Amino acid sequence: MTSEREGVSVEVAPFHAEGLLSGFLVSGRWPANTVEWARFLLLAVRVASVPGMLHTSTVFRVREELPDEPAPGTVGLVIAEGPVVGENAVLPGQFAQHQPPGLIVLHPPNEIRPSLPEQDEVASGCVLLPGIPHLGLDHRAAWVEADHRGNITSMVSRAGINPYDDADTAVLALFLAA
Secondary structure, three states: OOOEEOOEEOEEEEEEEOOEEEEEEEEOOOOOOHHHHHHHHHHHHHHHOOOOOOOOOEEEEEEOOOOOOOOOOEEEEEEEEEEOOOOOOOOOOOOOOOOOOOEEEEEOHHHOOOOOOOOOOEEEEEEEEOOEHHHOEOOEEEEEEEEOOOOEEEEEEEEOOOHHHOHHHHHHHHHHOO
């Protein structure tokens, strides 16, 4: 994914361990707004739609820290933290102490029901960019659904959301809550 702003692109490279999606390396700069995060999410969902890349619904955390020995231009990572449910699941409040700038949940094709009846297997995802509503900074989110060929079946981004109005944002907000 590349998105231009002031001549600097957002570059994203997925990485895996033992054949499973482990995260994304972000270079150039971070996405600057909800639309750019929706574009990032589109890439992530397309990767999650590849058969076998993701076994279950998984939470990813945006980390602004650099990896050890980063490549030139690296700005941070989006790392898999664990499944939504089951063994080694992410826990409620797990990110309350050091709230990340964003959380993402990716669902592989076998975990969700497609929003369009003519689609049989789709992957989906949601990014929650938490705000501080009492300071006037709204929560923002984006949702993407794509089939196994990478075709977009749904893409929405919004500002000023109530995280508890949607299942994905509610679960992500639960992981952020103290």
